[in-house]
Amino acid sequence: MSRVIRAITRDGSARALIADTRDIVNEAIKIHSTEPTASAALGRVLTACSMMGTLLGEEEDMLTLRFKGNGEGGSVVASSDWKGNVRGFIQNPACDLPLRPDGKLNVGCCIGKGNMYVLRDVGGEEPYVGIANIVSGEVAEDIASYYANSEQVPTVCALGVLVDRDRTCAHSGGALIQLLPFADPAVTEILEKNASSAPPITKMLAEKSLEEILAVYLEGIEYDVFDEIQNGYECNCSRERTDRALVSLGKKELTEIYESEENTEMTCQFCGRKYSYTKQEIAKLIKEVKA
Ligand SMILES: [Zn+2]
Incomplete structure (x- = not known):
């Protein structure tokens, strides 16, 4: 099972989600036979979508995240329910690009430039659709920018997918931290400082529990973990x-x-x-x- 823990700061300034999505990403790799770069791109989008899905309010609600860029991977789509059960696909699962100079999989080039869409189907007649430009194609930066600019919610987002030599996913997960209305500027400042000094998320996932990772992002702030949700790769086709x-x-x-x-x-x-x-x-x- 994959899982996500959710916390809120005691003063109500921010909420924080930390997710382990290794099982979800491994299932996606198995279903779509993705090459490593495509696995990382799809894995990051699945991870982001799953975390965003858990912020939906009702059982029937669905959230779809779509990156429509001009990169070699083509479109990447994921769809989540309110528990973060998620499914997705990448248009070109064979996309495999040379590593970046820093040794990371080149997700930015796989996705490319273009638009990203966030579609919330929350029971009304028409789903709510938010559109933004893809900033870097690295996904985490795009999600943070989308929330800040399109929904006016200052957001820290980190996503990481580590693909092993045997092409399975060794570690995958993410962090999503959002300021709530009337956030205390002092808390905001600490959150920004913590986020900028936090080690890469895949490194933390290899060494720490989700609770310990949460403690890195919320260091110096009082908070409560209010729930933990288990989820997986699920398709509701019939x-x-x-x-x-x-x-x-x-x-x-x-x-x-x-x-x-x-x-x-x-x-x-x-x-x-x-x-x-x-x-x-x-x-x-x-x-x-x-x-
Ligand atoms: Zn299906």
Whole structure:
């Protein structure tokens, strides 16, 4: 299981989340057969999305995070429920770039420049969509900038995915610290100082518990851990949802499918599950399309 712990400072100035997402990222690597750079890019987006998902209020709410950059990896998409159960994919899982001069996987080049989207489906008619420019493609910086500029929430974000020689994920996780309205400037100053002197998150994940990592970010501030959530890589696709997706293609496209193929196979892009349809089944779906 992956897990996230959540804390709030005693004076209500800030909330902090620390997540271990190694199991989530390993499942993603297995499903999508990603090369190391793609694993790191997808892993960071999954980690960010999972943490952001736990900030949703209701059980039916969903949060989707999408990076649409011009890098070799193409689009990276992740979708989370309110417990941080998350699923995702990268358009080009074969993306593998030379390491950066500092020895890190080059996620910035994998994602590239473009836009990022945060979509919150919170039960209303229309989902809320926030759009921002991708600042660096390194994901953590982009998330912090998105929150600060698009939602006016000053945010510290750290994300890290360490891919082992055997291509599995050795460590993965993140930190998300956000100022709450009317934050005490003195607390803000300590948080900034702690964040800038904190060691890289993957190094801390290798050596410390989530509670100890939290203590690094909140050093010198009184706080309470208010919960711990266990989560994982979960896809909610089903035969019924696939039916609906096919029906939504409309009569013309479905008829083309009916005429061109004996059997149609639909593959879920998040989990790889396959759903196959016979000609008769496609014909039945054509009848369900509203004229
Ligand atoms: Zn699926």
